[in-house]
Amino acid sequence: MALTIQVNLSTLLQAIEVLGIVAFAMSGFIEARRREMDMVGIFTVGFITAFGGGTLRDLLLDQRPLFWVERQEYVLLIFALALVITPFTRHLSSGRAEKFILVADALGLGLFSVLGTSIAEDAGMPLFVCVMMGVITGIFGGVLRDVLCNEIPLVLRRGQLYATCAFFGCWVALLLDKINAPESLTVSAGIAVTCVMRLLAVRFDLRLPA
């Protein structure tokens, strides 16, 4: 796998990014649907879930233009998804679809967190702040989704490890970068750590002490 990544890292990252955005948007659609929102609500919650974390990161780091402003096609993608998928959201929350979303979400969490850390590092932030930015990028969309749906955010409730996985993944990426590992390695290691940890947490129902 390391080989594949070295060969076409950016294509792979692009694919993971699309996967992650789709997964994040889906989780928004499902939650909005559960709350009996109409199509505008479903689109809005999906949009905010997918882009909320990255937007807050860009605001905090004063990066402009915002990443979704530069990639209008992502906004259109979510718009199209909301149109197509809304009638089926009822079925999304069960069985195979849920498993697909879980894996895609874990990949997205890893990618967004590690990218967030790396963008903060490029902006010259101190180490600990880079990790915070990475975790914020990874989890904030879900936090906004839950606040809009009038719930205590899932990632803060006592549940399976989530933000913690992003936290460790970001440290891995950051420390590898400090010892001058090639970018393809730092990014893929960070994503892998986050993603594997998250899937293990779900599989074995790992929790933090309260």
Next chain:
Amino acid sequence: MALTIQVNLSTLLQAIEVLGIVAFAMSGFIEARRREMDMVGIFTVGFITAFGGGTLRDLLLDQRPLFWVERQEYVLLIFALALVITPFTRHLSSGRAEKFILVADALGLGLFSVLGTSIAEDAGMPLFVCVMMGVITGIFGGVLRDVLCNEIPLVLRRGQLYATCAFFGCWVALLLDKINAPESLTVSAGIAVTCVMRLLAVRFDLRLPA
């Protein structure tokens, strides 16, 4: 009406803006009152409802100074309103007052959305992003109001068309601008479409499919 608008468009827009701000603030006052907040709470929720959308728009587009920072008198207006109106908020939610607020809110929604779109366009954003910025400017104050009052935002719940009206109004303004229609026409057409659609939605209880 087109004539009047051409003659003194900016005076008319100014009047609509004041109307819209007052209507948005009022809806905040009423909601805060319903939640038994004290005067500081009532002022704060009114303030955030009136300025939340435009503030988020300016943050996302990196426009400074914020529009309410330049127009201190608007802040004072809401402060004075909160002082004067708080004792009467109990009566605001019934009968004639409610009808006035409904119309003023529809006008404000139209104006804020269309202005948001046009500001995003001047900032060189792509088409679809301009529309998103317009809709955000129009609805986000109300979203914040409901989040602060611990409710699922009204505009996301399955209710009458709201964000959808802003969405169409923004497209109308944007497309008219693309074919080089004069600004007075684009702005007034966008506002009119949003406002009329909204009032029709209320009158005939139009809803989107869930």
Next chain:
Amino acid sequence: MALTIQVNLSTLLQAIEVLGIVAFAMSGFIEARRREMDMVGIFTVGFITAFGGGTLRDLLLDQRPLFWVERQEYVLLIFALALVITPFTRHLSSGRAEKFILVADALGLGLFSVLGTSIAEDAGMPLFVCVMMGVITGIFGGVLRDVLCNEIPLVLRRGQLYATCAFFGCWVALLLDKINAPESLTVSAGIAVTCVMRLLAVRFDLRLPA
């Protein structure tokens, strides 16, 4: 006391700042604990409570880097606090600890509000906007804490004076500054007014009319 402040104002302010951050973080820990969050949740809510107000102020005024980005040690302080204190949060909400937090919170409210006002003034904002920025800096962390914990924000609910104390403290600092009082006096007077008013409000259960 005025003498001490003149002699080493900045050391005193630094101490008050640390006290205030700790108090704000603690209130976040306790609230998160009450909602049965795990350690990541407790840290996150504490972090957002302590830095939310200042972050929003910096975003609104376009000040970069954010103040907590420059002072990485504050982030580490909260991280360490969360690690150490989490097991004891159950006991924090009763008796002596609560009284300590109350006083520290009042000091923090005063400091953050007055600093917020003074930063806005340095950025050339009009008078009323400076006061708003001060109040926002003082109270917004607590608002975010309550929104994340799915409650109507405490400072907006009909309770003891809170935002109102910050409001008056900011005006005192601002007006003293307008008549060219030395900075040590404006800052300490503003903090003292806010803090004393807040403690009196708690002691005598003062409330605003609803």
